[in-house]
Amino acid sequence: MEFDLEQTDALLSTTRAVRKRLDFDREVPDDVLLECLQLAVQAPTGSNRQGWRWMVIRDAEKKQALAEIYRKIGGDYLAEAAKTADANSQTGRVMDSANFLAEKMGEVPVMVIPLIIGRLEDGTTNSAAGLFGSIIPAMWSFQLALRSRGLGSCYTTLHLGAEAEAAELLGIPDHMSQAGLLPVAYTVGTDFKAANRPPVEEITFLDTYKNPIKG
Numbered sequence: 235m236e237f238d239l240e241q242t243d244a245l246l247s248t249t250r251a252v253r254k255r256l257d258f259d260r261e262v263p264d265d266v267l268l269e270c271l272q273l274a275v276q277a278p279t280g281s282n283r284q285g286w287r288w289m290v291i292r293d294a295e296k297k298q299a300l301a302e303i304y305r306k307i308g309g310d311y312l313a314e315a316a317k318t319a320d321a322n323s324q325t326g327r328v329m330d331s332a333n334f335l336a337e338k339m340g341e342v343p344v345m346v347i348p349l350i351i352g353r354l355e356d357g358t359t360n361s362a363a364g365l366f367g368s369i370i371p372a373m374w375s376f377q378l379a380l381r382s383r384g385l386g387s388c389y390t391t392l393h394l395g396a397e398a399e400a401a402e403l404l405g406i407p408d409h410m411s412q413a414g415l416l417p418v419a420y421t422v423g424t425d426f427k428a429a430n431r432p433p434v435e436e437i438t439f440l441d442t443y444k445n446p447i448k449g
């Protein structure tokens with residue numbers, strides 16, 4: 235099988251955190267969501283446990299309640315950061331955009347909360363990587379599948395500061411973990427760009443961390 239590298243690389247390099255260009259007025263059909271989730275569950279999971287579950291939230295009151303939880307945890311921080319960060323810097327633009335999303339979160343057509351069966355048993359890297367490493371690849375695949383169909387999303391985690399409150403609202407059992415909250419919508423236009431990132435040669439090491447791959 236040969237991939238069209240131009241298309242594949244474009245998908246991988248232009249799937250952005252979309253906030254201001256979410257189309258808050260256009261419906262997102264279940265079929266599209268399910269198609270993207272079907273692709274998402276091709277992602278790897280530790281021991282092939284496949285413990286992902288997906289909450290789709292369309293109910294207006296529940297979306298508003300989740301948005302309030304989100305703002306309760308992150309609203310003040312984002313509003314302050316949006317005010318104080320340099321508006322022309324990448325961070326300043328992210329903060330302004332994140333503050334916008336916090337304000338509009340309850341109005342997104344649909345929210346998706348990825349769940350994974352299990353709770354962190356201890357604070358070790360091993361246990362955190364095993365648990366969240368079995369849902370985050372699927373979340374990202376879901377976001378890539380959305381992008382390829384003209385939709386967008388933004389990986390958010392702020393509401394997890396009150397995870398139990400969201401679990402109660404949605405009837406999520408105690409033995410499950412939420413991995414984030416994805417606002418999902420069609421995007422206004424589909425022309426997204428690759429972001430500025432450091433050259434990988436500067437952050438890649440060969441055999442020992444003391445040895446940059448291109449020393």
Ligand SMILES: Cc1cc2nc3c(=O)[nH]c(=O)nc-3n(C[C@H](O)[C@H](O)[C@H](O)COP(=O)(O)O)c2cc1C
Pocket residue numbers: 249250251252328331332335388389390391392393429
């Ligand atoms: C673990 C994680 C948590 C994040 N949490 C939030 C969040 O709570 N709210 C938000 O607006 N964006 C959140 N983001 C999105 C990042 O701000 C965004 O990915 C980053 O600024 C880079 O932008 P890009 O994805 O368009 O390249 C999160 C991203 C990751 C990976």
